[in-house]
Amino acid sequence: MMPEAAPDRRSASGTTPAPGRATMAVPRHRVVILGAGFGGLSAAKALAKAPVEVTVIDRRNYHLFQPLLYQVATAGLSPADIAAPIRSILRGQANARVLLGRVQAIDRQSRDVLLQDGRRIPFDSLVVATGARHAYFGHDEWEPVAPGLKKIDDAIDIRRRILLAFERAEMTTDEETRHRLLTLAVVGAGPTGVEMVGAMAELAKKALAADFRAIDPRQARILLVEAAARPLTAFPDRLSAKAKTQLEELGVELLLGAKVTRCDDAGLEIEDGEGRRFIPAATVIWAAGVEASPAAKWLDVPGDRAGRVPVTPHLNLPDDPRLFVIGDTALVSGADGKPLPGVAPVAKQQGEYVARQIRLALAGKSVKPFAYRNYGNLATIGRKAAVADFGWIRLSGTLAWLLWGAVHIFFLIGFRNRIFVLLSWLWAYLSFHRGSRLITGADF
C-alpha cells in the first residue's frame, strides 16, 4: 500500500508560502502526470473526484489518437481530426491543470520534475506516462531517410514524401528515376506497417489513379519488408495468413523473412534467403521497432532492452510506491508471464488503475495488483479488409473492417472528431477520394 502523503510547504506551482502569510488550508496531495497520451489522460480523468491537485505536463498541447496517424500520413484525414487540445479535454475538471513543457529529469530526492526551460514542478505522487518513440536497432542514421510514424509532424512529413514522389515521377523523363520514385517501401509488418501499406496501395491504385498524365500511379510498387516469416505476428497464424492474402489482393508485395541492412536516399538494402540485394526506392517508412521514452534515465533505474521501466504488479517502483510508470514506458507482465503489449487499451487501463490506487491510498485502503483485460486485437488493411482477434471469435474481411471502424470512432476523443472522421470515411468509401492531399513544407 502507498504511504500517506507527507505534508509539503510548497504549493503545486513550486512556490513556498511567504513567511508571516501562513495559510490555514491543508495542502492537497499533488499528483503530477507526465504525458497526456492514452495512459496519462485516463489517469487524470479518473482523478476528477479525488481530493488531489492534478498537474498534467506534456510537450505538446494536444492529445493524439495515434492509431489513426497512418490515415493522416496517407492523405485520408487531416491532423486536427485525430487530435484534441489537452486543455479543452480537461476544461471541466476543476482539480486539474495543464502545463506545456518538456520533461528533462526527475529529482527523486527533492521530489520535483525538472522541465527543459528550468521550471521545477513538485509532486507527492508521480505518474510517468511519456510513451515510446520509434527505434532503428542502433542505426539512428537511417531516421532521416526512413522516418517513423509517431507524431503529427511525422505524418505530415510522410504524406509530403509520398505525394511528392508521385509529383516528381510525373516530372522526370528518366525511366530509372521514375521507377525509383514509384517504389514505396514500409519496413515492419506489425499493425502500423500493414495499415500503412494498405492505405498507400489504395491511394496509388484508386485515389490518384486518374490524376496524372505522364505516369500511371497504379503501377507504383508498394513493398512491405518484414524480418519475420509472416505479417502481424501478434495475431494467430490463420488471421496473419488472411492479412497476407488481403494485402496481396491490394497489390502490395510482401518481402517476408527479409532484414533491412542499409537505408539511404537511393533506397534500401535487404538480406533474405537469397542473399543481399538493393531495392531502389524514393520513399521508405519505418514501422519496425519502438523504444520507450527515457524515463528509466530520469528515474535512474535500469530499463529493459527497449528502455522500458520494470515496475511492480502495482505499477510503481519497488523502492518508491508513489512513483508510477504506465503505458508504453512501463515493463509489466500479463497473466501469461509475457510483457504486456504497447497498445492503447493497456495504457488506458493502467492509467485508471493508478488513479484508483492513489484515491484509495489516500483513504488508507489498498488495491489488488493490476490485471489487464484484453478485449481483443484489431488491424485494418484497407477497404472491407481487416482482421479481428477476440480470442473466442476470430474475424476477417468486411465484418472485421466495420468493427475496426466502429471501435476507432468510439474511442476518438471529441464529438467534432468523431463526426469529421465518420464523414471523411463515408466520403472516401463512396468516392475513393482522399480529402487531405496537401503537400506542405515544399515549394517549387
Ligand SMILES: Cc1cc2nc3c(=O)[nH]c(=O)nc-3n(C[C@H](O)[C@H](O)[C@H](O)COP(=O)(O)OP(=O)(O)OC[C@H]3O[C@@H](n4cnc5c(N)ncnc54)[C@H](O)[C@@H]3O)c2cc1C
Ligand atoms: C502509428 C501508431 C499506430 C498505433 N496503432 C494502435 C492501434 O491501432 N491500437 C492500439 O491499441 N495501439 C496502437 N498504437 C499504440 C498506442 O498508441 C500506444 O500504445 C499508446 O499511445 C501508449 O500510450 P501512452 O500513454 O503510454 O503513451 P502516448 O499515448 O504515446 O503518450 C505519451 C505522451 O507523452 C508526451 N511526452 C513524451 N515525452 C515527453 C517529455 N519528455 N516531456 C513531456 N511530454 C512528453 C507525448 O507528447 C505524449 O502526449 C499505435 C501507435 C502508433 C505510433
